[in-house]
Amino acid sequence: MSVAVMIAIFIILASSYNLVIGYGGLATVAHPIFFALGAYTAGLLAIHTGLSAPLCIAAGAIVAIAASILLAASALRVSGDYLLIASLGFQLGLLQMIRNFEWTGGPGGLTDIPSTITGAARTPAYLAICGAVAAATVALIAWIVRGPYGRAITAMRDEELAFTALGRNAMNLKIVLFAIGCGIAGIAGGLYAFYYQYLSPEQFDVLQSATILTMVVLGGMGTTWGPVVGAALLLAIPQAITFLDLPPAIMAPAQGIIFTGLVLVFLFLRPSGLIGTSGRGAMPAALGVHDHSGEGT
Amino acid sequence: MTEILRLTGVCKAFGGIVVADDINLSIDAGEILGLIGPNGAGKTSLFNLISGVVRPDAGRIMLQGAPIDGMPLYRRARHGIARTWQNMLLFTSMSVMENLLIAPRDYPGESALLLAFGRTAIWRAEAEMRARGMAILARMDLAQAADTMVTDLPFGHQKLVGLARTLMNDGALLLLDEPMAGVEGAAYETMQRIVREEAASGRAVCVVEHNVSFIKDLCTRAVFMAQGRILQTGSVHELLASEALTELYFGV
Numbered sequence: 001m002s003v004a005v006m007i008a009i010f011i012i013l014a015s016s017y018n019l020v021i022g023y024g025g026l027a028t029v030a031h032p033i034f035f036a037l038g039a040y041t042a043g044l045l046a047i048h049t050g051l052s053a054p055l056c057i058a059a060g061a062i063v064a065i066a067a068s069i070l071l072a073a074s075a076l077r078v079s080g081d082y083l084l085i086a087s088l089g090f091q092l093g094l095l096q097m098i099r100n101f102e103w104t105g106g107p108g109g110l111t112d113i114p115s116t117i118t119g120a121a122r123t124p125a126y127l128a129i130c131g132a133v134a135a136a137t138v139a140l141i142a143w144i145v146r147g148p149y150g151r152a153i154t155a156m157r158d159e160e161l162a163f164t165a166l167g168r169n170a171m172n173l174k175i176v177l178f179a180i181g182c183g184i185a186g187i188a189g190g191l192y193a194f195y196y197q198y199l200s201p202e203q204f205d206v207l208q209s210a211t212i213l214t215m216v217v218l219g220g221m222g223t224t225w226g227p228v229v230g231a232a233l234l235l236a237i238p239q240a241i242t243f244l245d246l247p248p249a250i251m252a253p254a255q256g257i258i259f260t261g262l263v264l265v266f267l268f269l270r271p272s273g274l275i276g277t278s279g280r281g282a283m284p285a286a287l288g289v290h291d292h293s294g295e296g297t
Numbered sequence: 298m299t300e301i302l303r304l305t306g307v308c309k310a311f312g313g314i315v316v317a318d319d320i321n322l323s324i325d326a327g328e329i330l331g332l333i334g335p336n337g338a339g340k341t342s343l344f345n346l347i348s349g350v351v352r353p354d355a356g357r358i359m360l361q362g363a364p365i366d367g368m369p370l371y372r373r374a375r376h377g378i379a380r381t382w383q384n385m386l387l388f389t390s391m392s393v394m395e396n397l398l399i400a401p402r403d404y405p406g407e408s409a410l411l412l413a414f415g416r417t418a419i420w421r422a423e424a425e426m427r428a429r430g431m432a433i434l435a436r437m438d439l440a441q442a443a444d445t446m447v448t449d450l451p452f453g454h455q456k457l458v459g460l461a462r463t464l465m466n467d468g469a470l471l472l473l474d475e476p477m478a479g480v481e482g483a484a485y486e487t488m489q490r491i492v493r494e495e496a497a498s499g500r501a502v503c504v505v506e507h508n509v510s511f512i513k514d515l516c517t518r519a520v521f522m523a524q525g526r527i528l529q530t531g532s533v534h535e536l537l538a539s540e541a542l543t544e545l546y547f548g549v
Contacts, residue, residue, distance in 0.1 A: 148398070148406020148419055155388045155399045162386035165348055166400045166466065167374030168407055176409045 001123045005195055007235045008130035009188050012137045014215040014227035016184035019141050021213070022222035023150075024177040025157040026080070029209040030071065030087035033094050034064040034182040036204035038189025040104055043113045043199055053116045057190030064186025065179045067094075072178040076171055080160070091206050099201045109200035113193055126195045133191060134228075137184055142224045144180070153177065214259070218266050220273025229274050234259070299326045300362075301469045301501035302347065307356030309346055309525075316342035317353065318525040324501040326469065329492065331516035331533060332505045335546055339525040340505040341383065344472050347503075348380045349373040361469055375402050377468020383475045385459040387447045393458050394443040397430035398423070400465035426465070433461045436494075437487050453484030460491060470501050477508045489515060509537070521546075 017031045038060035045056040067090075075086035098104045105111060117125045145153060156163045156170050164170045193199055211234070219230025238255040246254065266273065302324045309317040316339040324330050332340045345351045347358060349370035358366040365373050388396050405411050405422045412419070434440045437457050442450060447458055460476060476488055492515060496502045506512050512519060512533055519533045521542050528545075529536060536542055 144412070147412075148404070148423055149409070149412045151391070151395055151399060152404070152407045154390060155396075158388040158390055159386045161350070162382060162388070163399065164371045165350070165374055165380060166462070167371050167402050168399065168404060169371050173407060180409075 001127065003235060003239050005123065005126050005130050007232050008127065008134045009192055009195075010212070010215065010231040010235060011134040011228050012130070012188040012191070013185055014212050014219070014231045015134075015137050015141055016181040016188070017209075017212045018216045018221060018223075018227045019144070019184075020178055020181035022216060022226075023141075023145050023153050023157070024174060024181070026072075026174055026178055027084040028087040028178070029084065029206055030091040031182070031185055031212055032204045032206060032208035033091045034068060034185040035189040035192070035208070036095065036098060036199075036201075037064045037067055038186030039193040039199050039204070040098060040110065040189070041186070042190035043110050043193040044103070046114050046116075046194070047110075047112060053190075053194055057187055057194070060190040060193075061183045061186035064189070065183040068179050068182030069175060072175045076174055080174075088206070091209070095201055095204060095206070098204075104201075105199070107201060109198060110193075111198050113197040113199070115197055116194060126191075130191050130195070133187060137187075138224060138228060140184075145224070214263055216273075218262060218273060220275035223273065223275040226273045226275040233274075234262075237262075300324075301326050301360065302503075303357075303359045304347070305357045305359075307346060307353045307358060309342065309351060309353050315525045317346060320346075320356070320525075320527060322520065322527065322530075324470070324503055326499050326501050327496055328518065329496045329502045329504060329516045331512040331519035332503060332522060333507075333509075333512060333519055333536065333546070334522035334528075337524075338522040340522055341474055342525070343522070344380060344474055344503075344505065347470075348378050348472060374466060374468075377402070377466070378470045378472065379463040379466035379468050380472035381459045381463050381474055381476060383478070385455060387455060387459060387462070389448050391447065392444050393434070393439065393447055393450070393461075394427065394430055396447055396458055396462050397433065397465050398426050400462045401426050401429070402466050402468060430461075430465060433464050437461060437491060438483075453480045453482065456480050457484055457487060457491075460488065464491075464495070468500075471495055471503070473502065473504045473506075475505055475507065477506055477511045513537070 013031065013035060020026050020028060020031070038057070041060035041063045042056040045051050045059055046053065051059070071086060071090050072083070075083045099107050115122070144150065152168060152173060156168070156173055160170050215230035215234050216227050217230070218233065219228065220226025237258060241254060241258070242251070270276065300323050304320050304322045307317050307320040320343065332343065334340055346353050349365070349368060353366055356366070357364055360376055360378065365376060368376070388399065403422070405415070405419045431440060431443065434443055439454060439457060439461065442454065447455060450458065456476065456479070460473070463471065473492065476492070477485065480488055489511065492502060492504070504512070504516065516533050519531065519536050520527055521529045521536050523545055529539060529542060
C-alpha cells in the first residue's frame with residue numbers, strides 16, 4: 001500500500017520531469033531540489049504555522065516555481081546548454097544549504113511534521129489524494145502538449161532558431177514550461193512531506209534525478225503515459241523481488257543490477273521507451289532529411 | 298517607391314573576421330534585390346544582421362523608418378521581417394500545415410495565459426491561419442500535401458514549404474537565402490513565380506543566390522559583396538559585365 005503512495009508521488013515527479021526534459025528539451029538535473037523545496041516549505045510551514053495542509057503544499061509549489069524562474073531566467077539567457085551546468089550547481093548548492101541550516105533540521109533531517117490524517121485509513125487516504133494529484137498532473141500535461149501550445153513546444157524543440165526567427169519567443173516558452181514542471185515537483189514534495197512526516201536531505205540528492213530520468217526514458221520520453229509506466233515499473237520491480245526472500249547481501253546489488261540492466265536493454269531494443277511509437281521509427285524520419293539534401297546537391 | 302529597409306554604416310566582426318564592413322544599403326517596396334558574391338562574402342551574415350540573429354557592432358538598421366537594430370530576433374519577425382534559411386530548418390517532426398501554423402506574426406497559441414483563459418480566441422485565430430496556410434499552399438500546388446510530414450516530401454517541395462512558412466508572415470520584407478539551391482523542374486518555376494508575385498504585391502524582397510540565371514531573370518537590382526563589403530551596386534547586367542567582379546566571383 002505504501003509502495004502505491006510512493007508510485008503515485010513518483011508518477012507526479014516523472015511526469016513533470018518529462019514535461020521539462022522530454023517535451024521542452026530542457027536539460028536539467030535540478031528536479032530533486034524543486035521536489036525538496038516543495039517538501040521543506042510545506043513541512044516547515046506545517047510545523048511552525050497553523051496553515052492547513054493544502055495551503056502548505058501550495059506554498060511549497062510557489063517557492064519551487066519562484067526558484068525555477070530564478071534559475072531558468074538567468075541560465076537560459078546565456079544559452080540552452082548552460083542550463084545543465086547551472087542546474088547542477090543549483091541542485092548541489094541548495095541541497096548543501098538545506099543540509100547545513102539549523103532550521104531545516106540539518107543533515108539529520110526535518111522531523112515531527114504533523115500528521116493531518118491519522119488512524120487506519122491514513123495510507124488509503126493518502127493513496128487517494130496522491131493518486132488524484134497524479135491523475136490531474138498527467139491530464140494537465142496531456143492538455144498542455146496538445147493543440148497550438150504543444151505545437152509551439154514541438155517546433156521549438158525541432159528548430160529553435162527557425163522558431164524564434166518566425167516571431168516566437170522561445171525563451172519565454174522555456175521559462176514557462178520549466179516553471180510548470182518545477183511547480184508540479186514542488187507539489188509532489190509537499191505530499192511527500194505530509195505522508196512520510198520526515199525529510200532527509202539524502203532523499204533529494206542529485207542521484208534522484210537519475211532515478212526519475214530512468215523512469216522517463218524507460219517509459220518513453222516525450223509521451224504522456226511513459227513516465228507513468230516507468231515510475232510504476234521501477235518502483236514495483238525491486239518490491240517484487242523481495243518476495244524471492246533473498247539474503248540482504250544479494251538483495252541490494254540485485255536491485256541495482258536489475259535497474260541498470262533494464263536501462264541498457266531498453267536503450268538497445270526500444271530507445272523511445274515502452275510507450276514511445278516504435279523505437280526505431282524516429283530514426284529514418286530524421287535521416288530522411290539528409291537523404292533528400294543529398295539528392296539536391 | 299517606398300523605402301522598406303535601410304542599413305547605414307553597419308559593421309560586424311567575429312574576432313578578427315569582418316563579415317560586414319560599413320554596409321550601406323536600401324531596399325524598396327516591390328523590389329527584388331539580388332545579393333551576389335563568392336562564398337564567405339558576408340551575404341548570409343548580412344541576412345543574420347537584418348533579421349536579428351546577430352546584432353551589429355555599429356550602424357543602424359531601419360525597417361519602414363523605425364530602428365530595429367536593438368530588437369531581438371523574434372520581435373523583428375513580428376515587425377515584418379520574414380526569412381528563409383540555406384538549410385531550410387523546417388520543423389521535421391511536423392506536417393506541412395503544422396509548419397505553416399507556427400509562422401504567423403501573431404500566434405496566440407504560444408501564450409500560457411491565453412491557453413488557460415482564452416481558448417476561443419486561440420481557436421478562432423487557428424481557423425483563420427489554417428485558411429491562410431491552405432491558400433498559400435494552393436498557390437504552390439501543394440494543397441494536397443498539407444497533412445504530409447515535411448520529411449516525406451521531395452527536396453524541391455521542402456524548399457517550397459520553407460518559403461510557404463515564411464509567407465505566413467505577411468510583413469514588408471522577405472529575405473530568401475539560396476532559395477534555388479538544389480531545386481529544379483516544376484518547383485523551380487513555382488519558386489520563381491511566387492517570388493515575383495510577392496514583390497508585385499508590394500513586398501521588398503532580397504535574395505542571396507548563386508544561380509546566376511535566377512538572379513538575371515528576377516532581380517531588378519543587385520549588390521555584389523566580397524569580404525564583408527559591398528563592392529558594387531547596379532543592374533544585374535552591369536554587375537555581370539564587370540570584369541573585376543566576375544574574376545572575383547568565378548576566379549577566372
